Amino acid sequence: MKQYSSRTISLLAVVLGLLLASLLLVVTGKNPLDMFSALLCSLTGFDLTAPHKGFNLMYPLNWLLNCLPVILTGLSVGFAYRTGMFNIGGEGQFIVGSLAASAVALFIPLPPIIHPIVCVLAGALAGACWAFLPGLLKATRNINEVVICIMMNYIALYFNSWVVRTFLPVDQKTLARTIQFPASASFTPLNFGTSSKFHFGFLVVIVCLLLFWFIIEKTSFGFSLRATGFNKEGARYAGMSTNLNTILSMMIAGAFTGIAGAIVALGVYSYGRIFTGFDNYGFDGISVALIGACKTTGILFGGMLIGLLKAAGTTLQLLGISKEIAQLIQASILIFIAIQYGIVVVLNKIDSRKGKKKEANA
Amino acid sequence: MKLIVEMFPIALMLASPLIITALGGLFSERSGVVNVALDGCMQIGGFTSATVLVLLSAAGVKNAIWWAILAAIVASTVFVSIHAFAAIHMRADQTISGTALNVLAGGLTIYLCEILFNAKSTASFNNGDVFSRVSVPLLKDIPVIGKLFFTGNYPFTYMAYVLVVIVWFVIYKTAFGLRLRSCGEFPQASASMGVSVVKTRWIGVLLSGAFAGLGGAALVLSTQTYFNVGSIHGLGFVAIATLIFGKWNPWGILGAGILFGFSQTLSFYVSSIPMLASIPSELVNMFPYVLTIIVIVLFSGKQVGPKASGEIYDPSKR
Known part of the structure; x- marks a missing residue:
């Protein structure tokens, strides 16, 4: 079985964690895009929900x-x-x-x-x-x-x-x-x-x-x-x-x-x-x-x-959106990191399928 | 002496959730899976029972409290299956996946509280259908023991007694119990005898979730009037300590649970004990946790825990 770097696994866990949290938001009737715009706002200082305010250094x-x-x-x-x-x-x-x-x-x-x-x-x-x-x-x-x-x-x-x-x-x-x-x-x-x-x-x-x-x-x-x-x-x-x-x-x-x-x-x-x-x-x-x-x-x-x-x-x-969503994202990421063995198995399956397709094309 | 008699019902009330949860932990650890998510399961159980009780009481459903307890058990069992899946099938570090569940429980319960009740806690269930204190006929007439253990307790205490006996019987007197214990000691040997380690461990972990859910419900329904983020305050971990101090044995858990129950009761009574009245309240609140450490240090000298507990099961290893 092919091994993957811890960086790949962590990145995947983070992406999956964010997806799971978005899913939870949808299920509970909230808009996940709001969550991402809030994250983006803290990261860059631009508030997408109020673009006229422009850049605010306080957020970063x-x-x-x-x-x-x-x-x-x-x-x-x-x-x-x-x-x-x-x-x-x-x-x-x-x-x-x-x-x-x-x-x-x-x-x-x-x-x-x-x-x-x-x-x-x-x-x-x-x-x-x-x-x-x-x-x-x-x-x-x-x-x-x-x-x-x-x-x-x-x-x-x-x-x-x-x-x-x-x-x-x-x-x-x-x-x-x-x-x-x-x-x-x-x-x-x-x-x-x-x-x-x-x-x-x-x-x-x-x-x-x-x-x-x-x-x-x-x-x-x-x-x-x-x-x-x-x-x-x-x-x-x-x-x-x-x-x-x-x-x-x-x-x-x-x-x-x-x-x-x-x-x-x-x-x-x-x-x-x-x-x-x-x-x-x-x-x-x-x-x-x-x-x-x-x-x-x-x-x-x-x-x-x-x-x-x-x-x-x-x-x-x-x-x-309740700020507990941050804790839920964390928990999901942790769970995905805990089950990284499964992630590696899935990645291997995807890889072998790709390999077969390549062989078929050639 | 009179004081100790007075303290007994309260100590038992606080001990019952610990005993019930620790019995759950017993199933999980005996099957070979460490479950540090007991705390999270108690949170899920406490939250579910409080929520269901509030909602059903408002709707005027009869026996709402029993539905609340059932819901707590089911919710916690479903919740813990994440841990079972990760630990049994995904070779997860059991401490990490357990911790993940604890974080998840803390966030999820409060998140749902905000959606359902628009607050950081559930609404109060005090006006709903709640348990009252009862005595057991016949047993309460036994001299001394009857007065101390069977008079004026919440039904959860009697549930804890019954569960201790049932768990003891299942673990030590049935074929299933023998298989469960063998999976926690030497799973490869059990597998060679035709025992399905995967199935047995699933049952062990699911049972631990069910018990911890009941424990959380017992804690919230008998000692509080609503569920909030501090409702469980680490008692799931005290339950793990109860399991260790009880030497992974149901009767030991009963004794250990009552001891920890007493240590928590002390904070209510310290002002009426002349010798202790001058101690600051913070130090009294600290006492159960200090006692837990002392007790673990004193009684964990010999390794009596299940040997394979916490280890990843690798069928190819001999």
């Missing part, structure tokens, strides 16, 4: 803004997956990352530029700590990391609101968040005069992408991580410490998601949040990583796609 900037956290959580899931781990604890790591960044932003006075960097590092550390336990239990007791990660998500949810209410200065007007961060801690906006909240945090994301690529592809540590993911027993036999690799890989994955929590807190909100539910960035990361086949460029493009789906949410709602 908001798209890029939405890409930042999901690229990071995608790197997180991808990193763990390359080592054979499934990091579904992104929600919790995101929350503690946001919490740690808020605490540093509020309590440690530092000069601008250095301040957000320290906040981001604190977020990374918190995320890594939160991912330590699932990694440790997987390595030492062979306990399924999925269940532990999900439990850690809910623990983070309550832990965050307890810490914020007890130890951080709470905003007395709303009682639902901390006071505003000092100006030195927030990322400077980069919005070219629009109302978008796009900010300099994108530099952090670029650094993380490079780090991911360098660690996984270029270091012997990355090689032993990949070997662990590929064949744990084989790696152990070759003298690699697979248990340590499992723990470290989970912690590095947690750090990426913690950074995502930090840059959202510093760039978008500028205050510490009391989470009442999950933001879904951690779960988005799963889609991003799998669409990108856990490779650096793949995750970059996967993140830009999922970011696009998220960014189009508001436009979709204006057109009367």
Whole structure:
């Protein structure tokens, strides 16, 4: 049977996912073209439903803004997956990352530029700590990391609101968040005069992408991580410490998601949040990583796609389409990636039929 | 002591969905397919039961709640067949396809809520046909046990008891149960004895969906007044933990489920226990999840789970 590159399969999964979502829209009496025009609007800044308004830079900037956290959580899931781990604890790591960044932003006075960097590092550390336990239990007791990660998500949810209410200065007007961060801690906006909240945090994301690529592809540590993911027993036999690799890989994955929590807190909100539910960035990361086949460029493009789906949410709602459709598209893409074996079989059948036709013509 | 007696009906009410869902997971894992989509199945079950109950109650249909439960079971079984297809026929990574279903359930339920009810949740079914608490005649007169387990519970609790017995019987006392277990341990050997691994695994996964749908309905219909995005709050995963802690055995699941039920009940009673009253509410809410981790760590030392569970079935492998 002929093999296909992961890029072909991901592209097909995305196309099929969009088709399935369009089908659902038709069945529920909506116009799928509205969905595509909303996506196009976020991508290019041209609103096809109102062409007279012309180009609006806010839409693409908001798209890029939405890409930042999901690229990071995608790197997180991808990193763990390359080592054979499934990091579904992104929600919790995101929350503690946001919490740690808020605490540093509020309590440690530092000069601008250095301040957000320290906040981001604190977020990374918190995320890594939160991912330590699932990694440790997987390595030492062979306990399924999925269940532990999900439990850690809910623990983070309550832990965050307890810490914020007890130890951080709470905003007395709303009682639902901390006071505003000092100006030195927030990322400077980069919005070219629009109302978008796009900010300099994108530099952090670029650094993380490079780090991911360098660690996984270029270091012997990355090689032993990949070997662990590929064949744990084989790696152990070759003298690699697979248990340590499992723990470290989970912690590095947690750090990426913690950074995502930090840059959202510093760039978008500028205050510490009391989470009442999950933001879904951690779960988005799963889609991003799998669409990108856990490779650096793949995750970059996967993140830009999922970011696009998220960014189009508001436009979709204006057109009367629930923004949950973005989640449905994601789920469909995931299902198609899960059944890629079937896709390969179908592609092979199509190929062999084409081959026969060619023979018949010749 | 009086407090514990008082807590019992509530603990059992919260335990029943976990027990029922975990029993479903038992079928799936014993047949060799890991089903992390239990959470999604519970969401589908909870959403369907709430929706059907609201709609049928408004139409004045009698016994609407039973139709609601039936609809939940059917919807969840249909839903989980995606996972069965992917895992059994498409050699899918079972964690990925399960996660995909969880994402799908979260989006689909709320999407349908917006279409049906124009809101992010279903309408309230409190005015409709709902269960009331009942006691079991005869059994409730047994000293101590009767008072604790058979008095003033929702019917779902009794359903959970009955299902534990039925599942135990099916798994350990019937030919089908033996075949199901063999497919989860060494599917190639089962195939060599003429057991259809594909068919058995389909039955296992479909049953897990049916049970989880019932579990979701039990959770939403007995503890809430409408379905929204937070209705299930990860209890499908607590059900998986219940399955692990119960050592893939129906009686173990019963015990584990009641323990987790109690851990959730604590948050309602913590203010009336003098020793615990000063603990912040957030930490009390955290407790069931912390306990789940502790319990898994303490009791998962030996590998007692089905050996082939989660592995892709390759008939040519020996």
